[in-house]
Amino acid sequence: MAILGGIALLIFCSLYFLDHHVTGGISDPKPASAPGRYLRFEPTLISDALSGLAGMTAAVLGIVITVVSLLVQLTAERYTGVAQMFLRDRRNVGVMAYYVVTCVVGVALSLSLHNEFVPRAAVFSMMCACAFGLIMMLPYFAYVFRFLEPVNLIGRIEHDAASDVATAAASRDPQFIADAQGPAISALEELTDITSNSISGKDKIIASRAVDAIKDFVVAYLDVKGRAQQHWFQINEGIRDNPDFVAMDPESLRELEADQRWLEWKALRQYMRIYAEAQADMPDINYLIAIDTRYVGEAALAKKDRKVVELAFKFMNSYLRATLNARAVRTAYNVLNQYRLLVESMIRGNAHDLALEGVHHMIYYGRTSFEMQLGFVTETVAYDVSALCEYAHAQSKDLDGRMLDMFLELDQPLRQDKIDHGLAGIRKAQIKLACYYLAAGAGDRAVKIANDMAGEDRERLKGIREQLERVESKEFWEIIDRGRNFEYMPPKQKAQMDKFFALLP
Numbered sequence: 001m002a003i004l005g006g007i008a009l010l011i012f013c014s015l016y017f018l019d020h021h022v023t024g025g026i027s028d029p030k031p032a033s034a035p036g037r038y039l040r041f042e043p044t045l046i047s048d049a050l051s052g053l054a055g056m057t058a059a060v061l062g063i064v065i066t067v068v069s070l071l072v073q074l075t076a077e078r079y080t081g082v083a084q085m086f087l088r089d090r091r092n093v094g095v096m097a098y099y100v101v102t103c104v105v106g107v108a109l110s111l112s113l114h115n116e117f118v119p120r121a122a123v124f125s126m127m128c129a130c131a132f133g134l135i136m137m138l139p140y141f142a143y144v145f146r147f148l149e150p151v152n153l154i155g156r157i158e159h160d161a162a163s164d165v166a167t168a169a170a171s172r173d174p175q176f177i178a179d180a181q182g183p184a185i186s187a188l189e190e191l192t193d194i195t196s197n198s199i200s201g202k203d204k205i206i207a208s209r210a211v212d213a214i215k216d217f218v219v220a221y222l223d224v225k226g227r228a229q230q231h232w233f234q235i236n237e238g239i240r241d242n243p244d245f246v247a248m249d250p251e252s253l254r255e256l257e258a259d260q261r262w263l264e265w266k267a268l269r270q271y272m273r274i275y276a277e278a279q280a281d282m283p284d285i286n287y288l289i290a291i292d293t294r295y296v297g298e299a300a301l302a303k304k305d306r307k308v309v310e311l312a313f314k315f316m317n318s319y320l321r322a323t324l325n326a327r328a329v330r331t332a333y334n335v336l337n338q339y340r341l342l343v344e345s346m347i348r349g350n351a352h353d354l355a356l357e358g359v360h361h362m363i364y365y366g367r368t369s370f371e372m373q374l375g376f377v378t379e380t381v382a383y384d385v386s387a388l389c390e391y392a393h394a395q396s397k398d399l400d401g402r403m404l405d406m407f408l409e410l411d412q413p414l415r416q417d418k419i420d421h422g423l424a425g426i427r428k429a430q431i432k433l434a435c436y437y438l439a440a441g442a443g444d445r446a447v448k449i450a451n452d453m454a455g456e457d458r459e460r461l462k463g464i465r466e467q468l469e470r471v472e473s474k475e476f477w478e479i480i481d482r483g484r485n486f487e488y489m490p491p492k493q494k495a496q497m498d499k500f501f502a503l504l505p
């Protein structure tokens with residue numbers, strides 16, 4: 001109030017003293033020019049116009065406030081934090097302040113006329129200000145509409161949160177850091193709330209953008225995390241009572257602080273919440289969550305933040321567990337694709353222990369899915385691990401050998417007397433891998449696979465070979481995200497089939 005009143009008083013006094021010393025008084029009764037005639041204000045005739053200018057500005061302000069408050073209220077019913085975000089925006093505050101200051105100046109100006117004195121500069125300035133206020137209405141309404149578009153709200157939340165975190169994390173003031181942690185948590189929860197509302201409203205575009213915004217926020221945070229002060233990584237009182245933290249075991253909470261990953265954990269925890277909500281209504285969002293979690297893991301690996309990489313794997317495992325519990329085969333198929341790509345990035349980044357751990361978990365979920373009678377998921381795991389063995393062979397022979405040993409154990413606890421399609425799929429993947437090894441000149445690897453198949457029924461293996469040989473196209477016969485048929489073998493690889501079967505005992 002003091003600032004607005006002071007600005008209005010300063011403007012009016014400046015104009016009034018300009019008129020008092022330079023431009024005020026009675027105008028020339030016979031002006032020499034058209035502008036001079038226009039500015040020849042008569043005290044007895046212009047008093048009503050001055051009060052009208054102030055009243056018109058106040059009326060415009062009322063229209064603006066009415067329209068804007070309705071728009072903000074309607075948006076705030078769907079997305080939390082909109083009103084506060086609106087009031088923090090400098091343009092919105094500036095427009096409202098402009099109208100208020102203009103009204104106050106107009107009130108003061110309406111009482112400044114005398115019989116022999118007209119403050120011409122003040123009157124002309126007030127007229128221009130009122131006209132500009134009228135002209136500004138429609139562009140401002142357009143700005144408000146753009147401001148309240150969900151996609152723009154999401155971008156603003158993410159940008160402001162990332163900027164605030166970058167400033168706070170590098171600060172040396174412990175109190176400033178503690179105060180900044182709360183808004184960072186609130187921003188993540190606002191994005192989660194937008195996603196949840198969009199999922200319930202079947203709005204895939206907005207939900208996807210909000211999910212991506214969480215990933216963008218975490219990746220931007222990883223860029224500045226190396227410059228953060230130690231106090232930033234402590235879970236201070238301002239966020240300790242947050243539901244996601246207060247329910248944690250104290251020892252786990254201390255580990256989050258020691259590992260310096262509480263913010264990443266909070267962000268991925270929001271992903272887990274969204275994943276559960278989207279499971280039935282919008283499974284495509286779950287696929288996007290897996291993609292973005294992979295991006296977070298890869299960004300953390302690039303920054304050599306292994307603790308966050310391990311966290312990304314933990315959440316990918318949680319996604320798979322939730323997917324298997326829901327028996328969502330297609331979602332598991334898509335999530336496993338991202339899991340495989342994440343393990344490949346670990347191989348490229350020489351994080352071989354993490355890659356092996358990832359393969360270990362993939363095999364575990366492959367066995368779990370078989371026990372749940374989700375054979376296609378088990379087969380998907382087999383083909384993905386087979387592809388990882390091929391990729392690892394080109395990168396590191398030692399890593400490839402350990403992966404192969406793990407792969408050959410995939411079906412050991414699952415053997416049954418009857419032929420099962422899921423187990424046949426595992427053998428197909430192993431035969432494909434053996435043919436790859438033969439084509440690559442790694443015959444010892446192929447021999448190991450052949451020895452593992454020593455006890456297999458010959459008719460079953462013959463049928464598997466015939467099925468593999470019949471596949472001529474690498475494209476699957478449905479629209480799928482991977483775009484590749486599991487059973488397709490390149491001609492060079494397929495040509496090794498006779499050589500491999502000759503290795504069988």
